[in-house]
Amino acid sequence: MSMLCCVEEKFVEILLEWWRQNKNEFPWRFTNDPYAVLIAELLLRKTTAQQVNKIYNMFLLIFPNPESLATADIRQLEEILTPLGIQHKRAVLLKEFGIKVCERYCGQIPREVEKLLELPGVGRYAANAVLSLVYQEDVPLLDTNFIRVIHRVFGIISQKARARDDEKIWGFAQNLIPQGNSRNFNLAVLDFAMMVCKAKNPRCSTCVLGKVCLYFNNSTARFS
Secondary structure (H helix, E strand, O other): OOOOOHHHHHHHHHHHHHHHHHOOOOHHHOOOOHHHHHHHHHHHOOOOHHHHHHHHHHHHHHOOOHHHHHOOOHHHHHHHHHHHOOHHHHHHHHHHHHHHHHHHHOOOOOOOHHHHOOOOOOOHHHHHHHHHHHOOOOOOOOOHHHHHHHHHHHOOOOOOOOHHHOHHHHHHHHHHOOOOOHHHHHHHHHHHHHHOOOOOOOOHHHOOOOOOOHHHHOOOOOOO
């Protein structure tokens, strides 16, 4: 962490302590394979972790690497992806992803962020997932959930139409990352947003961040 104020330091400390007792244990969190991490991120788009959890291991058994995905039959992909919805769109994207990795990077997931961003379906969040979860680089996994948490706790409000495109929000999130511990911190934020700081009906009455959260302490605040 760099130049954090006491409130931000306390936020990180409390959140990590909460996470040690409440973490989710999805299968994609137990791999150091960048391909498996990116597959999880592509599957998780526009669906829930619970739904992806039902097919993730099976998907990787059938398509264990980019080569198998590049040569996959679209209809077979659609059948496997049906529980997640929009299966045709997902199938086409995943096949394109496999083809691109094979054609441009000889079937190996690149480590460089610029190259990751060239892959179909891989944006800044998914690229950072590889950097943080696989290579332990100090980068944030800034998505709608992360934004909601820092919005409520710190009152951070973006002036952009899409907060995830706001470099100031990215900068604030980056500054929160505890040095050498981005993986645990990022997962802690995601789990906290899923279980406590929900978009609707947040569980403020049992929230461990009550002492440092503006949303909790200011009855006139409307951050969500």
